[in-house]
Amino acid sequence: MTDWRDRLDDEQVDKLETSAMPDWTSPMLATLTDERFSSPDWIYERKLDGERCLAFRDGHGVRLMSRNRKRLDATYPELVDALEQATDQSFIADGEIVAFTGNRTSFSRLQQRIGITDADEARQSDVKVYLYLFDLIYFDDSRLDALALRDRKRILRSELHSQNGLRFTPHRNEEGESAYRKACDKGWEGLIAKRADSPYQHSRSRDWLKFKCVNQQEFVIAGYTDPQGERQGFGALLLGYYENGRLKYAGKVGTGFDDSTLETLHSRLASRSRKQTAFDAAPDEADQHTHWVKPELVAEVGFTEWTGDGRLRHPRFLGLRDDKSPRDVHREEPAT
DSSP: EEEEEEEEOHHHHHHOOOOOOOOOOOOOOOOOOSOOOEEEEEEEEOOOOOOEEEEETTTTEEEEEEETOOOOTTOOOOHHHHHHHHOOEEEEEEEEOOOOEEEEEEEEEEEEHHHHOOOHHHHHOOOEEEEEEEEEEEEETTTOSOHHHHHHHHHHHHSOOTTEEEEEEEEEEEEEEHHHHHHHHOOOOOOEEEEOOOOOSSSOOOOOEEEEESSEEEEEEEEEEEEEEEOOOOOOOOEEETTTTTTEEEEEOOOOOOOOOOHHHHHHHHHHHEEEOOOSSSTTTTTTTTHHHHHHHEEEEEEEEEEEEEEESOOOOOOOSSSSSSGGGOOOOOOO
């Protein structure tokens, strides 16, 4: 059988680093930009609205890890099964776990699986999930970080076999602007543009860029208001982000909740009650119906735009995230 290294040229082989597989490696992160461009030196992938996942396979089996090093095995056991069958070799693969509503990835639907931590319960869930792989960081006994992205993708597709629930992220070459327009027309979140010859960097990089069709990011929950009328639980969440170590107020979100979320999230918030606000300055609209909480929960929120005074316009709650520390939540600004 032909060894995978035999399909590499001498320059590519020289970039391989023989190494024991690390227990952890930080994922590469994309930078938001308002620029849209086409280039033969870049590839363009669909921006998936899910949970980032690093898959580790060694002699002890498969581990699924979130970007903040939380184990995801029990939440997505069917993906563990698929990865165990994908190859006999050890590897670290990078991807995104998603659920679909129609042909759109839906973080709100995936939220129904994120809260499950029992493998048997997860297998019985009617929320089908998929792992879209888009990069390979380690394979066999070699680190692939220094290889060009196109070469890493080629090895990923040739050496890992697609199984039920396991898919490879398709990409387009060169035509970034038309791909972006089509993505927005289809209601996708956007595109990720990636420099085709870039190495894998374990940090945020401008070699990966986010072309967003819609505004969406994480916010820290630091308070809530009382419900009005027949609504149960709470009325709205008070959101913020960190800037220079201080929690800045970004506005309230009062839509996107079903009755179950209103009840369960209210219980979690009430257990985190505090007397004083965690914001650097209490919002002007805070009154006797406002309750402050410890800034420990992170929400994913979609919105149309930022207002001139730094508030979210038309925000909508999409779900809670447990794969990002509150202190790592910052306002996403297009790179200049």
